Amino acid sequence: MKPLNATHPLQIYSNVFTSQPDETHAIPHGTLLGEWLTANIPGFDPDNDELTFSLPFDQPVTAPVDCHFVPKKGVVKVLTFGLGSYLLSKMTPKPGGMKTSKRNETQGSEIDLSSASNQAVKYGQPIREAFGRSKIVPDYIVPPRRYFGPDGKTHWIEGLLCVGVGDYDIPASSINVANSPIVGLGGDNYATIYGPGESLAAEPAARWWHTSKEVGPTSTGGSGLALGTVSDATRQAPAGSYLFSGKTITPVSGQTFPTNWETGMYLQIENYRDYQVAGNVLSGDMAGLQVSGGDSVELAGDAIGSRAVTSYTAPTTTNAGTPSVWTAQTAPALSYASEPAQFTVNVGSVTGVVTLNSDYLDEPALIDDINDQLTQTALSGLVSVSAGLMITELPNYAARKITVTGISGAVRVFGSVSQANQNTVIGTARVEAEPAKLTLAGFDYSGSSVRLSINKAGETFVITGVSANLLTVDRVDGLGASTWLGWTTGFTTSSTSLQLDPDTIEGGWVGTFAATPGDELCDRLEFDVFMPQGLIRYDSDGDPHEMPVHVYFRYREGPNDSWKQVSKPFRAQTRDQFGITFSVDLPTPKRVKECQMRRRFAERNKQNIQDKLEWFGLRARMVRKIDTYPDLTTLAFRLDGKSTSAESESQINVIATRKLNGVATRSIGEAVNYIARNTDMDTAAIDALSADWDQRGDYFDFAFNKATTVKAALDTALMAGYAEPTVKSGLISAVRDTKRDPVMLHAYQHTYSAQNTTSEIITQIDMPDQNEVEGLDVEYLDETSWRVETLRCELPGSTGARIEKIECEGITSRTKVYQWGMRQLMSRLLDNVQYSTKTELDARNSEYGDYVNFVQEIPEWSQSAVVESVSGLHVRSTEPLAWVAGEQHVIALQRVDGTMSEVRDATRVDEFTAAIDTPFEMTAIPQETALFFGIKSRFANPAIVRDVRPSGGETSISAIAYSELKYQYDDALPPA
Known part of the structure; x- marks a missing residue:
């Protein structure tokens, strides 16, 4: 008698690929086969006639069950309901995307926060396997560690990335952050490639640091969790973007106003904007300021204090101007190899010499050469040549006169140069808009631009109406009267501060947050304190001084344990953003489930003091680590924020060439042999095709990022060589149709006629219809730009009325994509008999x-x-x-x-x-x-x-x- 927990194997065979089971699944004894398949195999189709089972679906399983795959039509196929061999089967988890944020409300310079945004890998997904030459955005193997350097102004990120399964040739110069090679970043930035099986024991970037997601940049745009004060009313509106229009303020990035704000409360509104400085004159956007000579303003930001207004001038509008144009008199000759031509283009007082000593296919090719030469002269960016050899001034227009001086043979290019010079058209110069201008008595700033919040002195904003999504304010004088018109033109900004008058009491604890996940042990904690507005104080004379602050950090394993507290005082004299990373070493590895932080004294909230503190990050270094990855190529890196935060698309990427049999190769045949390495292969057929592919320069450049089958992978690889997989005499083979030698068109081919057929030979012709495709738009990954490009493939004379969009995978050369696309188009047009x-x-x-x-x-x-x-x-x-x-x-x-x-x-x-x-x-x-x-x-x-x-x-x-x-x-x- 079978025990209650007995199981029997379901063995999945694919006669095409292997004589051994591709997969084995355990089915409980006595379970109906059909019920188990339906419950456990997504998309299972009992009517699939390409699958044969050794047991009927309505029978209980009491012995091993075999499933055989029977391909139809002589073509390799795959099991369609989720069983079968997968080419890519190794998985590794990766944390979700991490977001960094920069706040723009400081008086000094901002820190470039580090960000290495890489392709996410969710648990259960396969690891990439690439072939040929590919641009790869590696995936995290362990979570990255972000921390501040000793100078407080550099934010670092380090981590370990997975390039893919197998070995790759990756030159150091091809490891990039966005488009910049890491080797060119200098400093302590680095990236190191580790091949399969190489030791990572001495690589600090390979350590697993768990980052608490609850601590750090906020969804409303804050850099971290404010170490604030306890008060009855919420002191500050959430960070984010706000729309200022008329006398209303509206949140536009999901935040809401505090629920305990009430009508009648006085409000400090600071909108920080960039202004140009010329002596004591500020120029820029001053919507809502509403001042005139004799008034005073309060400044915050790069300059602090009150200043008297000497004058205010409203802004004007822009006149773009028109370009100067010079036009040739005749169509140009195209042959200059045997009889060169040379001429000078004059734009005002700036000149450039052009020499033509080549033959050109057409006028556009000639124009391209002239433009290329102009970019190598002082005229670069001033003019451009277009159809009809028209020389046109480029923006910004300066009303320069354009002429041409012939040196030799210019008449063959332009016709009569003197006549064209007489007909030249002089444009009008661009007149820039004049921004609003504010002249302030006693204003002195050394830079050419300044970031300020400017408010009229003697008047205060007061809340006149409030809801979660709308705030109505007015600006009143000391008697409560108002002549303010509001922000009449309206604008949206995230560089703003909306807060009530400050309270001055001790800061409260922020937290509690867990530092370690699950039952993992850590031996070190790290926490970051960030000063988004710098740390500085000014005396009554405006002289800067150090500002001291003090934070407390405490942690424990669980709610029943006692707190362990560390005290971290520090001071600085800077209006630039900076951050400090503190560490706490644990003598005995622990599970740290609760962490808290607070500041000792409340934020001052005075214009002469900048002491805002934020809890920026919390990390724990795990005791458990992996020192080698036998089957993977990995990349360890360390980068500072200046290298990673400039663009949102800043990604660590590599240009990698897969190594097969120890050699870097783009060969289609090598890729096919590797993909089908565990099957019975028709090596002679693959070798014959490989010789043809190599002679033609056909390559396979593709990265498999998703789970796929051997059949699907072979389809993709062979497609790059105009081939497809099939089965011949029980072996995996490939076929590729190509042009035949006319002499051997018929000879040595099997022939069917009335002498060996049992029925009539039928010819079926599909006649073209009005919906027949005229061309193809082929999308492909270009090997030069590494972007998805679209290439039009159509026959001469095509109207382009019926274009089909298709995708080409594995081919990255524009020329080869065109050849492939035209083959696809011709197949659609000619495979109709x-x-x-x-x-x-x-x-x-x-x-x-x-x-x-x-x-x-x-x-x-x-x-x-x-x-x-x-x-x-x-x-x-x-x-x-x-x-x-x-x-x-x-x-x-x-x-x-x-x-x-x-x-x-x-x-x-x-x-x-x-x-x-x-x-x-x-x-x-x-x-x-x-x-x-x-x-x-x-x-x-x-x-x-x-x-x-x-x-x-x-x-x-x-x-x-x-x-x-x-x-x-x-x-x-x-x-x-």
Whole structure:
């Protein structure tokens, strides 16, 4: 009797790929097979006739069950309900994306916060496996560690990334952050590649640091968690973007106003903007300021204090101007190799010399060369040449006069230069808009630009209405009266501060947050304190001084344990942002589930003091670590924030070439052999195709980032070489149709005629319709830009009315993509003739992708018969031969293996007999050997097999017609 927990194996076999089970699953004893498959295999289809099970679906499982995969139509297929061999099967978890934020409300410079945004890998997904040459954005293996350097102004990130399964050739110069090579960043930035199995024991970036997600940048744009004060009313509105319009303020990035704000509360509003400085005059956007000479303003930001207003000037608008234009008098010559031309282009007082000493395909090519030469002169960025050899001034327009001075041969380029110079058109100069200007008495700033919040002195903002999503304010004087018109033009900004009058009491604890995940142990804690506005105080004379602050950090394993507290006082004199990373070493590894922090004294909230503190980060270094990854290529890196935060797309990426058999290669054949390395391969066929691919320069450059099957991977790899997988004699093989040598078009190909078919040979022609595609837009990853580009493939004269968009994977060369796309287009246009028939056993000699002949019984076209006799150069048929006056005839025989002999020219001897000029290279058997006869241009129809289907004693075969036109663009160059 079976125990209650007994199971039986379900063994999945694919006869195409292996003689061993591809997968084995355990099914509980007594479970109905169909019920288990439905419950455990997503998308299971009981009607899939390509799967055969050794047990009916409605029977209980009491013994091992076998599932066999039976491919149809001679083509390799895959199991369609989730079982089967996967090419990429190794998974590793990675943390979700981490967001950094910079706040723009400091008086000094901002820290560049480090960010290495890489492709996320969720648990259970496969690791990438790349072939050929690819741009790869590696994935995190362990979470990255971010921390501040000793100078407090550099934010570092270090981590370990996975390039992919296998070994890769990755030059140091091809390891980039966005588009910048890491080797060129200098300093302590570095990136190191570790091959499969190399030790990472001494690599600090390979350590697992767990970062608490609750501590750090906030969803409303804050850099960290404010170490603030305890008060009855919320002192400050959340950070984020706000719309200022009229006398209303509206949150526009998801934040809401504090619920305990009330009408009548006074509000400090600081909008920080950049202004240009010229002496004591500020220029820029001053919407809502509403001041005039004699008023005073309060400044915050890069300058602090009150200043008297000398004058205020409202802004004006911009006049863009018009370009100067010089136009040639005639169309240019295109040949200058034997008779060069040289001329000078003059734009005002700036000149540039152009020399033409080449022959050009057309006028656009000539114009491109002239423009390229102009960019190498002082005229770069001033003018551009366009169709008709029109020289046009580029923005910003300065009303410069454009002329040309001929040196030699200029008349062949432009015609009459003197006439063109007389006709030159002088444009109008751009007149810039004048921003609002504010002149302040006693204002003195050393820079050319300044970041300030400017408010009218003596007037205060007061809340006149408040809800979660709308704040109404007015600006009143000391008596409560208002003449303020509001922010009449309106603007949106995230560089703003909305807060009530400050309270001054001790800061409260922020937290509690866990430092370690699950039951993991750590031996070190790190926490970051960030000063988003710097740390500084000014005396009454405006002189700067150090500002001291003090934070407390405490932690414990759980709520029943006592707190362990550390005190961290520090001081600074800087208005620049900076941060400090503190560490706490644990003598004994612990699980730290609770951490808190607070500041000792409250934030001052005075214009002469900047002491805002934020809890920026919390990390724990795990005791558990992995020192080697046997099957993976990894990348350890350390980068500062200046290298990673400039653009949102800043990603660590590499240009990597896969190594197979120890050698970097882009070979299609090498990739195919690797993908199918655990199967029985038709190596001779793959080697033959590889020689052709290598000779043509066809490569396979592709990274598999998702789980796939061997069949799907082979499809992708072979597509790059115009081939596809198939099965021949039980082996995985590949077929690729290409242009045939006309001499050997018919010879040595299996031939089907009335002599070996059991039914009529049917020709089916799909006639073109109004929806037939005229061209293809091919999307591909370009090897130069490493972006997805689109290339139009169409025939000359195409109207472009019916364009189909397709994707090309594995080909990165624009030229090769064009050739591939044109092959796809020609297939759509020409694969419209199909032949089909039935034989007894003969058709089983043909396989998918084979070249074959069809000889049809068409009067005065082609026919088949049987050889009655062969005497010297005379061949006699058992049936009359259909001679057509004025036509050239040919004759061929069928070999015993079913293939056609060489085709010989035939001349009439009599109705049954033909004379040939050269003997056949085979011996005909009278009354047995088949004979093929007809007009030379159409006696046999070459075709490519698409389906061979045995059924009982008969075999059906179908094929598409061969046309050499299909391959006419296989070596073509794409349009310019």
